[in-house]
Amino acid sequence: xxxxxxxxxxxxxxxxxxxxxxxxxxxxxxxxxxxxxxxxxxxxxxxxxxxxxxxxxxxxxxxxxxxxxxxxxxxxxxxxxxxxxxxxxxxxxxxxxxxxxxxxxxxxxxxxxxxxxxxxxxxxxxxxxxxxxxxxxxxxxxxxxxxxxxxxxxxxxxxxxxxxxxxxxxxxxxxxxxxxxxxxxxxxxxx
Amino acid sequence: xxxxxxxxxxxxxxxxxxxxxxxxxxxxxxxxxxxxxxxxxxxxxxxxxxxxxxxxxxxxxxxxxxxxxxxxxxxxxxxxxxxxxxxxxxxxxxxxxxxxxxxxxxxxxxxxxxxxxxxxxxxxxxxxxxxxxxxxxxxxxxxxxxxxxxxxxxxxxxxxxxxxxxxxxxxxxxxxxxxxxxxxxxxxxxx
DNA sequence: CTTACTGTACCGGCTGGACGGTATTGTCAA
DNA sequence: TTGACAATACCGTCCAGCCGGTACAGTAAG
Numbered sequence: 001x002x003x004x005x006x007x008x009x010x011x012x013x014x015x016x017x018x019x020x021x022x023x024x025x026x027x028x029x030x031x032x033x034x035x036x037x038x039x040x041x042x043x044x045x046x047x048x049x050x051x052x053x054x055x056x057x058x059x060x061x062x063x064x065x066x067x068x069x070x071x072x073x074x075x076x077x078x079x080x081x082x083x084x085x086x087x088x089x090x091x092x093x094x095x096x097x098x099x100x101x102x103x104x105x106x107x108x109x110x111x112x113x114x115x116x117x118x119x120x121x122x123x124x125x126x127x128x129x130x131x132x133x134x135x136x137x138x139x140x141x142x143x144x145x146x147x148x149x150x151x152x153x154x155x156x157x158x159x160x161x162x163x164x165x166x167x168x169x170x171x172x173x174x175x176x177x178x179x180x181x182x183x184x185x186x187x188x189x190x191x
Numbered sequence: 192x193x194x195x196x197x198x199x200x201x202x203x204x205x206x207x208x209x210x211x212x213x214x215x216x217x218x219x220x221x222x223x224x225x226x227x228x229x230x231x232x233x234x235x236x237x238x239x240x241x242x243x244x245x246x247x248x249x250x251x252x253x254x255x256x257x258x259x260x261x262x263x264x265x266x267x268x269x270x271x272x273x274x275x276x277x278x279x280x281x282x283x284x285x286x287x288x289x290x291x292x293x294x295x296x297x298x299x300x301x302x303x304x305x306x307x308x309x310x311x312x313x314x315x316x317x318x319x320x321x322x323x324x325x326x327x328x329x330x331x332x333x334x335x336x337x338x339x340x341x342x343x344x345x346x347x348x349x350x351x352x353x354x355x356x357x358x359x360x361x362x363x364x365x366x367x368x369x370x371x372x373x374x375x376x377x378x379x380x381x382x
Numbered sequence: 383c384t385t386a387c388t389g390t391a392c393c394g395g396c397t398g399g400a401c402g403g404t405a406t407t408g409t410c411a412a
Numbered sequence: 413t414t415g416a417c418a419a420t421a422c423c424g425t426c427c428a429g430c431c432g433g434t435a436c437a438g439t440a441a442g
Contacts, residue, residue: 008421008422024302024303024304024305025217025301025302025305026216026217026299026301026302026303027302027303029396029397029398030397030398030399031396031397031398039421039422039423040422040423040424041398041399041423041424041425042400042401042402042403042421042422042423042424042425043421043422043423044422045398045399045400046420046421046422046423047421047422049399050398050399051397051398051399104305107301107302107305108217110216110217110298110302110348111215111216111217111298111301111302112215112217112218113215114215114216114295114298114348114349117348117349117350120348120350121350121352124350124352125352128352128353139360139361139364140364142353142357142361143334143338143361143364143365143368145341146337146338146339146341146342146345146361147334147337147338147341148337148341149341149344149345150336150337150338150339150340150341150343150344151337152341152344153340153341153343153344153347154337154340157301157305157308157311158305158308159308159311159312159315161312161315161316161319162319162333166333169330170330170333170334170337173330173331173334174334177334199387199388220430220431220432221431221432221433222430222431222432230388230389231388231389231390232389232390232432232433233387233388233389233390233436234387234388234389236432236433236434237386237387237388238387240433241432241433242431242432242433
């Protein structure tokens with residue numbers, strides 16, 4: 001059997017991800033990726049004809065992954081108000097619990113050229129639009145989004161400001177904010 | 192007069208910052224920085240004996256800058272509850288309005304080695320500690336912090352999800368959340 | 383002369399990527 | 413069934429160019 005372990009592309013993507021973490025996002029070299037993925041540089045360049053394409057794929061991979069998880073979770077909350085905001089919270093909780101490696105592949109892409117963030121931009125734009133459209137209190141929903149994004153960036157940069165327990169507590173608090181859903185009336189405090 | 196425009200270090204830092212934005216955070220080369228800063232490579236390496244030192248300085252520069260602004264703003268809010276959280280909001284508003292360039296120097300440092308984020312880590316840890324200590328509702332304060340950090344990361348990655356007006360509105364909403372400051376009474380939680 | 387700094391020249395090493403080759407699998411007419 | 417041809421997936425080598433860093437010579441001020 002030739003050393004084809006069921007999908008070179010995936011193996012390459014994973015190797016790149018792991019390597020970016022090890023050598024630093026800006027020091028990712030094709031040689032190293034090829035070696036790590038268990039194929040030759042020629043083989044790598046067959047799958048991704050240029051480094052830019054690899055980076056692109058790295059970002060796209062990450063976006064589709066997290067988007068899929070998000071949509072599943074949203075559907076689980078279907079019917080409730082602010083389903084998407086709740087899903088945002090849930091998915092982050094799950095990601096945290098998984099202790100899955102931080103997506104430093106994305107950092108590698110940014111290092112090469114911040115323009116590679118375009119898919120992320122699009123995805124977030126879409127989410128923000130839905131968030132605003134389907135919420136009784138769009139601003140609050142956005143704040144939830146931003147807070148989750150804040151925690152996410154902490155994770156991305158490996159700044160562990162909050163313990164896992166704390167993060168979870170904060171997420172719960174966010175969830176409570178969303179559920180209470182006071183219709184943005186100023187001044188009135190106690191329900 | 193030799194082309195010493197009053198402080199080579201600063202000129203170098205600014206040149207590096209600007210270049211990182213232009214060529215991508217991971218493609219910052221010493222030659223280019225030197226040229227841009229208007230001196231020779233030898234001169235550059237006299238001021239920063241190694242690229243790592245330059246990156247370090249880039250991060251430190253950024254941290255001290257934003258920290259200074261933050262402390263000033265906090266003192267302006269002195270006395271009020273949650274002074275720091277309010278300061279966080281204000282400073283971000285100001286940064287936004289300034290339209291100052293995004294700190295891609297920091298991205299360059301990360302590209303080289305995420306470990307360079309240590310000063311950022313320390314700074315944020317300190318802020319989080321104060322935030323928790325001096326607030327009647329620490330969790331809410333942390334959420335404010337995270338939301339601001341979320342917007343900040345949007346800016347860092349040049350993902351302009353929210354217009355300036357929207358950002359400001361969201362910040363105001365955050366400020367209102369802080370002011371209302373319901374003392375986190377868990378009494379009414381209805382599970 | 384010393385201090386503080388700038389400028390030039392250069393080197394070894396690594397990098398992206400082009401290229402030609404090869405083994406395996408697929409397709410299809412005879 | 414077979415033989416001809418082509419597509420797929422991959423390998424190994426080579427190279428021009430760039431990068432960080434060193435070495436060293438210069439210069440202006442005190």
